[in-house]
Amino acid sequence: MKLLCLFFCALGALQFTPIAVQAQWVLSNGPAGGSVVCFSVNDTNASQPMLYEGTYGGGVFRSSDNGTSWMPASAGLTSTDVLSLVVSGNNLFAGTLRGGVFLSTSNGMSWRPINAGMTDTTINTLAISGSNLFAGTFHRGIFRSTDNGSSWTSVNAGLWNTTIRAIVAVGPVLFAGTAGGGVFLSTDNGNNWSALNSGLADLNVQTLAVSGLNSPSPKLFAGTSGGVFVLSTDSKTNWSPASIGLTNTNINALAVVTKNASQVLFAATRGDGVFLSTNNGSSWTAVSPGLTNTIVWSLMPSSPHASLPTLFAGTNTGGVWRRPLVEMIP
Numbered sequence: 001m002k003l004l005c006l007f008f009c010a011l012g013a014l015q016f017t018p019i020a021v022q023a024q025w026v027l028s029n030g031p032a033g034g035s036v037v038c039f040s041v042n043d044t045n046a047s048q049p050m051l052y053e054g055t056y057g058g059g060v061f062r063s064s065d066n067g068t069s070w071m072p073a074s075a076g077l078t079s080t081d082v083l084s085l086v087v088s089g090n091n092l093f094a095g096t097l098r099g100g101v102f103l104s105t106s107n108g109m110s111w112r113p114i115n116a117g118m119t120d121t122t123i124n125t126l127a128i129s130g131s132n133l134f135a136g137t138f139h140r141g142i143f144r145s146t147d148n149g150s151s152w153t154s155v156n157a158g159l160w161n162t163t164i165r166a167i168v169a170v171g172p173v174l175f176a177g178t179a180g181g182g183v184f185l186s187t188d189n190g191n192n193w194s195a196l197n198s199g200l201a202d203l204n205v206q207t208l209a210v211s212g213l214n215s216p217s218p219k220l221f222a223g224t225s226g227g228v229f230v231l232s233t234d235s236k237t238n239w240s241p242a243s244i245g246l247t248n249t250n251i252n253a254l255a256v257v258t259k260n261a262s263q264v265l266f267a268a269t270r271g272d273g274v275f276l277s278t279n280n281g282s283s284w285t286a287v288s289p290g291l292t293n294t295i296v297w298s299l300m301p302s303s304p305h306a307s308l309p310t311l312f313a314g315t316n317t318g319g320v321w322r323r324p325l326v327e328m329i330p
Contacts, residue, residue, distance in 0.1 A: 023289070023327050024289040024291075024323065025323045027319060027321055028312075029070065030069060033318075033319065034056075035055060035057070035297065035316050036297060037082070038054040038084050038297075038314070039052065039054070040052045040086055041303050042087045044089065044090065049305050049306060050107050050108075051063040051067055052073070053070065054082030056083075058074075059072065059073070059074030060072075060082055060085070060108050062107065070320065073104075074111070076102070078113070079097055079099025080096075081098075082096055083124055083125075084125045086126040088133065090105055092107065094126075095123025095126045095135060099113070100118050116150065116151045117152035118135075119140050120137035120138060122138035123136070124164055125164060125167050133146075133148065133149055134167050135152065136165065137163075137164060138163060142159065144189070158193035160195075163178055165178060166205060168209065170210055170233050172187065172189070173185065174186040174187075174190055175196070175208055176193065177222060182196070182200050183197060198237065201226060201239075202224035204224050204225040204226070206252055207251060209223075209254035211256050218232075223253065223254045226250075227242070227246060230242045230280060242282065243281075245283045246269070248269035248272035252297050252298070253299045254268070255268075255311070264277070266299055268297065269294070273288030273291045274288050274296055276328055290321075293315040293321070295315060296316075297316060299312065309324065309325045310322050310324055310325060311323055
């Protein structure tokens, strides 16, 4: 069972130029047989960005060579079911199944628990908004920390569904995706929430992503068990379906990539691999040649500083697959 939401696990933006490369997905070196359920990247050191993956049962792995190889990075984790990862400066946070939140300040080489104030230790999703760290839990809604996880406070006013699978921030505005309650909106750092579900035909939200984050009118995408939906974040009124071309509408993860001024959206499905949209979800095209494991839990673009910009796909018991973005984006 997938107890997670990928948030960060699914958002990214980068620029790139075409080069000649091989034309299919390739399995990276590790973790063998692992279910990879989330990703994150630390590119504060532009010369050597560090990639992280969280696995179900295997803890955290890291890569300093753009995902060619992965090494274990789990010392101190008392739960090796890692459901969410997020980076803030030199702090790496991991949300786990029944272990709460852990912090590493050493690129994953050692971890310590940071759960003061937490009343639910299954952390499906983590998100950063300004100086605030948010954790979405399996049973007890959303917790906020203003001190890098040293202490946590419940922030659930108005949140009538408290199984949180995704949290994303658009400036000071927060959106939370829930299991069965749709999407909730907060404009005051999580102090108060209101449902935002008009037009959202499937309320089982498994992932959220934002396209055009720096544009005047960003778009919010919700990946559900019944397809993709899109909302203009400036109007915040009605969701519209955006699933034409998807042969599998059970969406586990979304990722956004910037090419020049255009936004490209990727969707990971539970059985038909990865799909691409270049028109804000109006239509989708399969981009899965070579991907022999087509249950994809997580997606992440590589660091903007990578010599070969790449999309990574975390699969169900099939490890991490990678493919150069230039092959897939027109």
